[in-house]
Amino acid sequence: MAAVTTSAQAAALHPHDAHAGHDHYAAQLRMNRLGLWLFFISEGFLFGGLLTVRFFLWGADTRPELDQTIGLIVTSVLLISSVSMRLAETAMERGNRKAFSVFILLTALFGLIFLGGVMVFEWGLFPSLYPAHLTPWGDKYGAVVFAMTGMHALHVISGIIFILIVWNLARKGNFSQERHWGVESCAIYWHYVDVVWIFFYPALYLIGNAVHVTH
């Protein structure tokens, strides 16, 4: 993806121009931003497709029995992580590297908590901690819950990896107050993954009446 392009690459794109400085960084930044948003539009169709699958198979009036408390907790944690991500980005814009490191690592931690919550309590990956109540192969409820949360979890995981890379680059001093596309893209990506969950959460936990499936 349009990741961390520096002015050196922007300049290399236009080797014939004498002043390949600020203008080209700005031009490349515009392209990176548009590219990232197009990627989100594309991904929107993927997540929209998953929501379609949910409503096609379950209808609007049924949903599986999921643990409401856990659902509320992981959702809150993910929402809070967006706040900490915003704080990290603001810190970078103000040149406060220390605060940036703290907040971005905090974001990753929240992401991990979310992921842990999903894996332990929804997926029941560790039955010794929490008994599994759904399996991907049991029925259409299990299958769709795993498909939706699985695809979302994949994005959370990639977001956490992205955060760690950006954190490491920042530690080495790769970003400046003015030039930090890496941080910006990481933050937008994280918010995007959050927004997706805002659609997934009601679709999985709230819409329809909980049904108990007899096998």
Next chain:
Amino acid sequence: MRLTSLGVVRGLVGYFAGMLIGMAVVVISRLVLGMSAWDQEAVWVGGIIFSIIGFLLGVGAMSDWLKWTRGVQTPLRHGPPVNQPAWTRYFGVDYNHKVIGIQYGVTAFMLLVVGGSFALIFRSELADSGITFLQPGTYNTVLSMHGWVALAAILLGIAGIANYLVPLMIGAEDMAFPRLNAFAYWLNVPAIVTLLISMLFGWDSGWTAYPPLSLRGPVGYQMVFWAIFGIGLSSILGSLNLIVTMLLMRPKGMTLFRMPILCWAILATSIIQLTATQLIGQAFLMLSFERTLGMPLFNPIYNAAGENIGGQPILFQHLFWFYSHPAVYVFVLPGLGIISELLPVFSRKPLFGYRWVALSSLAIALVGFLVWGHHMFTSGYQPYLRVVFMISTLLVAVPTGVKFFSWLGTLWGGRLTFQTPMLFTLGAISVFLIGGLSGPILATAATDLFLHDTYFIVGHFHATIFGGFVFPFFAAIYYWYPKITGRMYNETMGKLHFWLMTPGFWLMSLAQMTAGTMGMRRRIADYDPALGVENVQLLVTIAGFVIAFSILIMIYNLFTSAEVGVLAGNNPWRSRSPEWQIPSPAPEHSYARPITVVGEPYDYGLAGSTYIATAGAGDD
């Protein structure tokens, strides 16, 4: 020169190493989780995913990005490789859009030949009733392979045209994201290798891969799912790149309505590819997971009370066609763009109704999102949906008609000349007309209930694809050949190619449609002689071989002319388009000075008008 200095060789090594590692990872994790070590489906899925990553790492398509994650700067280098023959750059990662365009184009052509050969194999079987040399299992596999290989060829062919031409046409130095561009191309290669490997295991559902059939067959299906996922991802990334390039890298003065018309077609195509492709990727992933983990998304399962607590087969069809119908417009819109691009040049007249042609591409793309259900008239979905999709489908005729009439307006009163590219353009119009006009007959649901899954459909969509893609693609190859190689192709052989292929194709289409109305089903390994279609089938087979032979002539022509063809000069067609104002073959850095647009693109016959101006050496 060592063999491993070729990126593709390293990639293939990475591919097979990755496959072994992936399989080992699955086996080990299954053992750790206390399951039986071997599960064919899971092991292959692991192998395929890792092999694709292994190829990309081996070929070096991600090297720069991996360096960026460590904070290492990598300047974008353009130019032939150092200490190696120049041709080696085509076999490894190269960031120049022209190299990538050629890579796409040549790969596409090779796939077209492979896909066509599959067709010849089963066409020979069908020339006569009775099973002769192809057993039904092999027949089904070859038929299914023909579908996806040909579709992959088309997707890559379009990417080739777009990659080579879009930056040239808008006077840009390269694409917006050159590394992403190279990555998107190289993603196709392991995907295609995987697709070809699937043949060894067999799969028999046709390219549509409808479950539950595709959930039951051999493990070859897993390879197909992941190969198509890879090609789909590539097409998403490629279209993203093209949209950004066209929206943000146009030169001063080139408003959207002053772009060469092909760019409009590519823009409309890219919008579809960017969005709809996700749905087929998702659908195929769901199939793969249903096979691997038993997730009941498409296959119904029943509880003790006899209720279906599993999936629904029709869901897959919705997801599949939400991409695969718009995909048809992905296949044909660039071709229609090429027709609109070439007609003015060979008529020496402006494109009739530029804005209408441009907007009709967008209109086709947008209406295309609303018509997928016309593939499902017999599927058993809610009956009212038939009406909805019938009307939306008929609407496609309106913008398509605008294109046809505008082409006629462009020809009318021109000074027409008939070199090979023009012949193929006119051939494309005639063939696409057959495909297009046989569309409404399938759109009105009642007639489709008879024609669905017959040879009439086969005739219809081959005419659409040949008229919308293959003929324009060949026109484009002949037309831009001088810009790519610096030499002219052989005109006599070009005309021979045309005069064999076009009547051959008309015959093939009409005969297929005849067979369909006589009751010949599609995708059958053998048919009852009582149907009375034997002669028609023989005709289709003969026509197929004539087309194949004519393409051999083309290949010979293209190969030999690169050496002995007449030097073309900058602008053999007297075109106004920017790419013809620079030397042939196009130099490494296309435009020595930035261009600005000062006029309309197609003002042929308007005295004193120019389209582009190049900034002088002094000013900037």
Next chain:
Amino acid sequence: MLKLPQSSTDRKHFMIVGALVVVTTIILGFFLLAILPIKAQASVQAEPIRWLFQLHLWLIAFLFSLVVVFMLYSLLVFRRRKGDTSEGEHFEGNTVLEIVWTVVPLVLVVIFSVIGLRTLQQATSGGDDVQVEAVGFQWSWTFNYPNGVTSAEMVLPVDKPALISLRSNDVIHSFWVAEWGPKQDLVPGMTTTLHITPSKVGEFSLACAELCGLSHWSMLAKIRVVPEDEYTAWMDEKLAAQNLQTASR
């Protein structure tokens, strides 16, 4: 020899092309009717399909002629003559024309939507005087009648509306008797239906029209449409045989 006008917008061009379009439409229409002999003609539901199909062929003949005659005429009349180095006439478009060829097809779309809706209704409706369940499986068919009769061939009385319910337990199949017209998929997990009123006595072939695996090509069954008394006789005979079988068990 006709002397053609110099200007491409001269009315004479359009009169010639118009006349040629009329002539080719007629020729092409009959040609298409001859090479596309639609097989659907042995049921009440096939009639609207056949009628609409042939209506389409005439529309196709007209539109094909319209485009191709204009095109070929241009190729002949507006080709570059030897030694001519001039450019084509400069006109960039014509908004009125564009609107015309947007609106006229739009009207056609509306007309065909209405026609399409009506024929669809006719081709998919009918009564249920006779009821049969057709079960498709890889790679054959069974037919169950409500009275418990099970058969490997389907026998229906002529001119009686039949409601065929379709069921599959393995993969998707499609029920198609070409002579009857419409086809309908058999989808696992649901029951689909097809209305057929056979209008011709005879033997037909039922074929699976949706690729369903290895022997899809040979997933056929015999269909017999017989006069009503013959149907009753067949049914009685079947019933008797089946009862005998049950009794002997």
